[in-house]
Amino acid sequence: MKPYAPGEQPPPGKFIKLNTNENPYPPPPEVVSAITAAASGPLNRYPDPMATSFRRAAAEALGLPGPEWVLAGNGSDEILTILVRGFVGEGQSLRLPYPSYILYRTLADIQGASWEQVPFEEGWQLPAAFGQSRDDLRLVLLPNPNSPSGTIVPSQQIKQVADSLDCPLVVDEAYVDFADENCLDLVAENENVLVTRTLSKSYGLAGMRFGFLVAQPQVVAELAKIKDSYNCDTISIAAATAAMHSQDWLAEKVAAMNQTRQRMAGELAKMGFDVVPSHANFVWCTHPTGQHKAIYEYLKASQILIRYMEFPEWGDGLRISVGTDEQIDACLLMIQRFLDQSE
Template identity: 55%
Template sequence: MAISSSQQNSLSLVRQEIAAIAGYIPGEQPQDAGWTKLNTNENPYSPSGNVSKAIAVACEGRTLAKYPDPFANQFRKQAADVLGVRPDMILCGNGSDDLLTILVRCYVGVGDAMRVPTPSYILYQTLADIQGVLCDKVAFTDEWLLPESFTAPNASTGEPVRLVVVPNPNSPSGTLLAPEHLLDLAEQLPCPLVVDEAYGDFSESNCLELVEKSDRIIVTRSMSKSYALAGIRFGFAVAQPAVIEQLAKVKDSYNCDAIAIAAATAAIADQDWLRKNQGSIRTTRARLATQLRQFGFSVVDSQANFVWCTHSKYSHKEIYESLRERSILIRFMSYSGWGDGLRITVGTDAEIDVLLGALDTIMREKK
């Protein structure tokens, strides 16, 4: 379709930083039935039964006719009790992506640089682009560790970076950096260190205790993965109160709706459900990794609800496409200078059986 002169004039008014980028490209979300969906790291189980009850209560009376609590204090109090922190150390957001946006807004100005490891969450680059800042990506080592150069000034500006974000566990690898290593990193950096713990509830350790030790460390968490609430969008950050006070200045006015607040509060209160879910995911994760290795894949030991695997003989893109033809979705991911591979969400045992059965057929066809 041809673009009219009026449309061209309108497009010319868009900020150059926005016009030049593609934006964040999410994983496939098919709306029709019949798919085995293992591509976007959603929890394969329904959330705590208390969630639907809380949502029903939130829909009663005039709750939805009124603006929600702008600071989601109901959730802050419950989460503080569960996590062993104070309520004023928590800031809530419309998913942890909202918190990441707030952090970039707060700390990084136009022309400044932020730093992230690569391969990691591709949204970091998008957030930097939107803000008009440099996203300085430093490659992990072959062992998925941070190199010594990670604390160096930005090569382009010669200036220290203004914000560092480290996903822990990392995606796509599922690997975990030790909390003591990240505390040491924070002490070497001239800026805040954000530890993105979107998958933290599936790992053996986390960095919440580090927040008490350093006002440079901010931990972000998601309710989408471990609490099975990807559909409502709710996340939170944990930091020292003075840091939370500054972050709150740049959040949207009412960034968490009443239904999301009620659902998230009920979910985090049900720690028995969480422990059962963690056990199921970890058990299935181990079985999936074992079976993939029997098919000849190299599988990185994961601390998340997914596994990252590569195959030395066969095309990852072809494996992905062959599975898609069978209505099975996994994530084919390619990174400049790093190569490509397959990220597979840990589903139910039945879903993993479907995947493994299809892989068995595909591998036999390739021999």
């Protein structure tokens, strides 16, 4: 079995990291205060198994009917693991679009299950085949916005996909805070719509590991039986609760990053890149020269990490995370230098 390979993690401070879609800004100050306060609390006692304070804060921030619509996890990776374990047995199957988040395949492999990739159509459109039922199909996963493309499938279309499927549809909204719409409303309409979120990207808490599921209460209750009893720790629950109370901070940082993203996309286009319009904190781009790997390596030699991605039978390209304006300027400068040299 080939394990999932996350993006490179160099020693801190030495690189400009634009390769794993982290937030370039530190988390809300209230989060740091909450961690410090919790550190002096009763760490010798087990945490709240259901992370009640977080669930309340999340339900309030997202306008959900109540905390029982939320399941907290040790990163949305854990939530995805719980979903695959809960719905997909050995020899059964899950579906994902292609190219997208290949972790889903790894989760199927670990489970002894199979996976089916449905290629996006031209312009990152979802084909009708994505919503077709099949006997052994037990879970369909859709990152929305998608990675590496940053594209989004409209919630109206996702509703149709969910309605046509016989199994649950997971809408992985890791990047949705950078987009203009989301699928939370669909959850109440169809118990087979399950939305996952993470605090790693928009809230600047990749180091904290906190993600959650939004689903109808009876689904949350069943999946809670699969998770480890104490899957979230006292400190991360306090941090995540404070993060959900920091909606003004979130709006401000998302606006700043989306502005940087637009500027970056424009500059890349001027350099001849084909840039896919992004609804996430990264952009996917390809260059007519096809020298994607060379650009990645040239930047890495200058201690700027971006992501070179190659999708068999599809093609390759560069995924560049939205950093600070200074980081993006440095990145653009080096790309321009590479292009100048290679002419």
